[in-house]
Amino acid sequence: MPTDQAPEGATSPDAKPRLSFAVPVPKGKAPRHLADLDLAGRKAVLKDAGLPAFRADQLSRHYFTRFTRDAQDMTDLPASQREQLAAELLPDLIHEVRALRADGGRTIKHLWELHDGVRVESVLMRYKDRTTLCVSSQAGCGMACPFCATGQMGLTRNLSTGEIIEQVRHAAQVSERGDLTGGPARLSNVVFMGMGEPMINYKNVVAALRRLTSPAPEGFGMSARGITVSTVGLVPLIRKLSTEGMPVTLAVSLHAPDDELRDELIPINSKWKVGELLDAAYDYYSTTGRRVSIEYALIKDMNDHAWRAQLLADELNARGRGWAHVNPIPLNPTPGSIWTCSEPDVQELFVDTLRRAGITTTVRDTRGSDIDGACGQLATEVLNQERARTRR
Ligand code: SAH
Numbered sequence: 001m002p003t004d005q006a007p008e009g010a011t012s013p014d015a016k017p018r019l020s021f022a023v024p025v026p027k028g029k030a031p032r033h034l035a036d037l038d039l040a041g042r043k044a045v046l047k048d049a050g051l052p053a054f055r056a057d058q059l060s061r062h063y064f065t066r067f068t069r070d071a072q073d074m075t076d077l078p079a080s081q082r083e084q085l086a087a088e089l090l091p092d093l094i095h096e097v098r099a100l101r102a103d104g105g106r107t108i109k110h111l112w113e114l115h116d117g118v119r120v121e122s123v124l125m126r127y128k129d130r131t132t133l134c135v136s137s138q139a140g141c142g143m144a145c146p147f148c149a150t151g152q153m154g155l156t157r158n159l160s161t162g163e164i165i166e167q168v169r170h171a172a173q174v175s176e177r178g179d180l181t182g183g184p185a186r187l188s189n190v191v192f193m194g195m196g197e198p199m200i201n202y203k204n205v206v207a208a209l210r211r212l213t214s215p216a217p218e219g220f221g222m223s224a225r226g227i228t229v230s231t232v233g234l235v236p237l238i239r240k241l242s243t244e245g246m247p248v249t250l251a252v253s254l255h256a257p258d259d260e261l262r263d264e265l266i267p268i269n270s271k272w273k274v275g276e277l278l279d280a281a282y283d284y285y286s287t288t289g290r291r292v293s294i295e296y297a298l299i300k301d302m303n304d305h306a307w308r309a310q311l312l313a314d315e316l317n318a319r320g321r322g323w324a325h326v327n328p329i330p331l332n333p334t335p336g337s338i339w340t341c342s343e344p345d346v347q348e349l350f351v352d353t354l355r356r357a358g359i360t361t362t363v364r365d366t367r368g369s370d371i372d373g374a375c376g377q378l379a380t381e382v383l384n385q386e387r388a389r390t391r392r
Contacts, residue, residue: 018267023158023201025157026157028116030160031091032045032162034056035161036207042089043056045088051088069169091162093115093163094114096113098110106180106182114163118156120159121194122136122167124174124175126180130189133167133168133187134191135190135191136195138157138195138196139196140153140196143197145267146264153380155196159201161204168208188223198230199237202241224247225247229241229248230251230252230253230295233254233268235277242283247288248290249290250285250288252295253295253297255299275315285323292324294312294325294327296312299340299342300331300340300342306349309350313357326354328350328363
């Protein structure tokens with residue numbers, strides 16, 4: 001059982017990560033950014049600063065269609081006002097600490113530092129048919145899942161909408177510029193699977209979803225089909241998300257089909273049980289028409305039994321056919337960790353059991369595992385390196 005094991009990164013054998021809903025108050029607010037506001041709000045800011053409100057439209061188009069925040073690029077704005085306009089609405093929110101390439105240059109992982117020194121990660125991945133960015137929605141996480149590197153950090157703070165959208169804008173720019181192997185690419189997908197629990201930062205995440213999906217000048221005009229919000233399962237907020245009028249894909253980090261095990265693997269299961277969670281997920285599908293993704297990290301000898309695959313299939317089939325697909329994810333282990341991925345034949349049997357029961361199942365590829373690809377691993381690794389350096 002997971003409870004027999006110290007959590008990932010624990011410094012004492014009896015350490016336990018604690019589930020916490022408390023969101024610490026940040027030391028200072030992130031500077032106000034165009035992406036925090038809708039177009040009317042951006043106009044109001046310019047007007048208050050004594051600048052022409054209609055320029056908000058041009059600034060927004062540069063930002064959302066040309067992916068730039070550099071005043072020099074905005075040659076259709078009067079030269080005398082460019083800097084001031086950009087200074088009002090396009091502050092520098094995220095600074096690159098590290099950029100690591102993997103998978104032959106088709107994956108780039110970024111570690112970002114925010115205005116208050118807090119760090120978050122994002123990962124850009126190019127596939128044959130799409131280019132996907134995995135974004136962070138919080139610095140750290142309060143959900144305390146024992147196998148997740150971010151879960152061991154605790155929550156530092158929520159990200160602002162601007163800080164989330166800046167990760168996306170940067171990725172769109174990098175892709176368009178041709179930094180990924182294979183030449184220029186269009187960023188088509190955004191998944192909220194980086195650091196943090198998006199539902200705990202609901203307001204800023206939903207505003208970010210609006211900026212992603214609204215056409216320019218309001219936002220990037222991406223298809224909601226290409227956007228996935230991944231959650232440990234805050235049932236009331238899953239229900240709320242289905243009413244926002246943006247049919248984004250919901251991913252549920254289930255990782256166990258039975259409460260006995262899920263109580264240990266996903267601490268929030270103490271509040272919302274597997275049954276309630278799957279009911280909410282099914283209702284999300286009914287309301288939005290979007291098939292739900294069930295995420296299942298396969299952890300050796302903990303949750304990878306064929307009987308659990310069968311139980312998962314039964315739970316899904318009991319609610320309907322074809323409404324969910326399962327994404328088994330080979331666990332991305334941290335060096336020295338007791339949490340390891342399943343043996344290949346065990347993984348195969350798990351997948352076959354699901355498929356035989358009629359469940360669409362796709363094993364998640366393990367992009368960037370050589371660059372600490374899993375959630376929170378890069379931030380932890382860089383912090384450890386820096387600590388080692390200061391100790392020397
Ligand atoms: N808090 C959200 C989103 C961030 S994590 C959520 O939990 O859904 C995105 C996915 O990565 C989740 O399914 C999470 O359980 C999984 N994950 C975390 N650590 C992992 C690891 N070491 N290996 C594989 N998947 C992991």
